[in-house]
Amino acid sequence: ETGVTQTPRHLVMGMTNKKSLKCEQHLGHNAMYWYKQSAKKPLELMFVYNFKEQTENNSVPSRFSPECPNSSHLFLHLHTLQPEDSALYLCASSQEGGGGRTQYFGPGTRLLVL
Amino acid sequence: DQQVKQNSPSLSVQEGRISILNCDYTNSMFDYFLWYKKYPAEGPTFLISISSIKDKNEDGRFTVFLNKSAKHLSLHIVPSQPGDSAVYFCAASPVNAGNMLTFGGGTRLMVKP
Numbered sequence: 001e002t003g004v005t006q007t008p009r010h011l012v013m014g015m016t017n018k019k020s021l022k023c024e025q026h027l028g029h030n031a032m033y034w035y036k037q038s039a040k041k042p043l044e045l046m047f048v049y050n051f052k053e054q055t056e057n058n059s060v061p062s063r064f065s066p067e068c069p070n071s072s073h074l075f076l077h078l079h080t081l082q083p084e085d086s087a088l089y090l091c092a093s094s095q096e097g098g099g100g101r102t103q104y105f106g107p108g109t110r111l112l113v114l
Numbered sequence: 115d116q117q118v119k120q121n122s123p124s125l126s127v128q129e130g131r132i133s134i135l136n137c138d139y140t141n142s143m144f145d146y147f148l149w150y151k152k153y154p155a156e157g158p159t160f161l162i163s164i165s166s167i168k169d170k171n172e173d174g175r176f177t178v179f180l181n182k183s184a185k186h187l188s189l190h191i192v193p194s195q196p197g198d199s200a201v202y203f204c205a206a207s208p209v210n211a212g213n214m215l216t217f218g219g220g221t222r223l224m225v226k227p
Contacts, residue, residue, distance in 0.1 A: 042118070042218060043205075048213060090158070101148075101163075101213065102148060103213070107155070108156075
């Protein structure tokens with residue numbers, strides 16, 4: 001595997017379900033991110049992890065819970081979501097420090113909340 | 115209030131011609147700018163970037179121009195190819211938080227054969 005991978009690619013869940021999105025980066029980067037892309041809206045940054053530590057939480061509701069066990073893996077735990085949370089969830093990674101500011105994205109998970 | 119704006123939701127260009135995609139920003143703290151391309155059912159793919167210390171950066175058919183006084187950047191694709199048809203996003207990050215990207219809403223480019 002190369003680059004940034006995400007599983008599952010598609011997910012349908014009810015409002016009472018609990019599910020997790022997984023992201024893995026094979027680029028040796030030290031920072032990882034979760035973004036949300038809703039219909040007709042720009043990509044919105046949700047969470048930032050630098051060196052496995054969460055450094056930003058962009059006012060995201062607590063029904064979204066991130067986890068970063070190591071610098072290669074990132075999870076987004078979902079519980080009691082609302083239909084308006086249906087969106088494309090994208091993971092990205094970058095190498096912070098040394099001038100690197102380019103983020104590389106995975107293919108995304110298309111989430112539908114019923 | 116959107117700090118990064120792409121005012122043209124779509125652009126149609128003939129194959130072989132130049133495509134010019136525009137992006138405006140309002141935050142004077144932005145000092146690094148990127149363009150991404152996105153195909154349906156895929157994540158954004160990095161294309162080209164530019165630092166605020168430059169006004170032009172070129173990579174093959176892609177050139178990004180930055181006008182700091184106007185807070186405007188543009189992406190030129192020459193010559194345009196049908197495979198360039200995608201949604202293009204510009205993004206910017208500030209000097210004090212280099213990994214905090216703010217994205218524009220995207221421009222859908224259609225290159226007609």
